[in-house]
Amino acid sequence: MTEPLSNGAVYQSVPESYVLPEHQRPRSSPPSSAAAIPVVDLGGDDPDRTAEQIVAAGKEFGFFQVINHGVAEDVMASMMSAAEEFFRLPTDEKMAHYSTDSTKLPRFHTSVGKEQEKVLYWRDCLKIGCYPFEEFRHRWPEKPAGLGAALEAYTAAVRSVALRVLRLAASGLGLEDEAHFEGGELTAGPVVMNVNHYVACPDPSLTLGIAPHCDPNVVTVLMDNGVRGLQARRRRGEGEGEGEGGGWVDVDPPPGALVVNFGHQMEAVTNGRVRAGEHRAVTSARAARTSLAAFVMPAMGYVVSPAPGVVAEGEALLFRSYTYQEFVSVYTAATGDRDAVLARFRNNNG
Ligand SMILES: O=C(O)CCC(=O)C(=O)O
Ligand SMILES: [Fe+2]
Secondary structure (H helix, E strand, O other), X not given: OOOOOOOOOOOOOOOHHHOOOHHHXXXXXXXXXXXXXXXXXXXXXXXXXXXXXHHHHHHHOOXXXXXXXXXXXXXXXXXXXXXXXXXXXXXXHHXXXXXXXXXXXXXXXXXXXXXXXXXXXXXXXXEEEEEOHHHHHHHOOOOOOOHHHHHHHHHHHHHHHHHHXXXXXXXXXXXXXXXXXHHOHHHOOOEEEEEEEEOOOOOOOOOOOEEEEOOOOOEEEEEEOOOOOEEEEEEOOOOOOOOOEEXXXXXXXXXXXXXXXXXXXXXXXXXXXXXXXXXXXXXXXXXOEEEEEEEEOOOOOOEEOOOOOOOOOOXXXXXXXXXXXXXXXXXXXXXXXXXXXXXXXXXXXX
């Protein structure tokens, strides 16, 4: 059992177990200011243009921010206060939900939450099964008091944002069936939410809140409390050398915006036309950061393969087909490392 960081302690220095080896520290690959994460206006009156912007952002980053998304300000604010309040609860009340079983919901853990981690990440996390409400509601933490109501309103709202984005993406990619991503089995799984909390860190150069990863699911909608920490990786351009990933870019959403990123399944069903957004979280010396990542995913038995009409004649398939269950098992074992995960699903096209 690893003690959570949010135990009331004020850290004067970074405990040894959180100090990353030099090559994994954030400064070994600092963010560049050359690029910015696109902002997409979901309230615009030209859906074709919005769809184009979503696909363009999906190609370059797998990430974008949305404004005029229709999620009410008070729904976002109540969700954020309930989340922040959870981490202020006495340690034993949070630890009542503690588990190292990655399939348990809800589940409170710190770092990645595996047993015997060698180096710890600077994060506490409450993972909650949210939707369908009938399935999960009775298991939600009873404290803080407003959590359940906040979760219901917020989850319903961000789920519909995610589905709208998927419909626009299908249209932007020119799919015949614009409902293929959003209407069918690809999004028929539960909505699960990571409520992440990164207490202020005395030396952010030594730690990371979350290691670089792509989310395993289809699409993720994220909100944070305004403290900077999320960084997205640009797709490496032509002639930029070896490897897949380009530079890191700060994701610093304007007030009221939501951050959207595609997960591995979106990369698979579009045969790589859009990219899963690789990201990490750095820590802050200034203040505690809270972020909520809502994951929209397929049902576990869903067989993932390219959407009808996506693949051109003669085009090689990047990935073999697989069930989402298999993907999640591999992903969990590899702790989300993009290359290690994809090595198990890539076709050898020579
Ligand atoms: O805290 C963040 O902004 C990132 C969270 C994240 O990547 C996750 O929960 O998967
Ligand atoms: Fe993530």
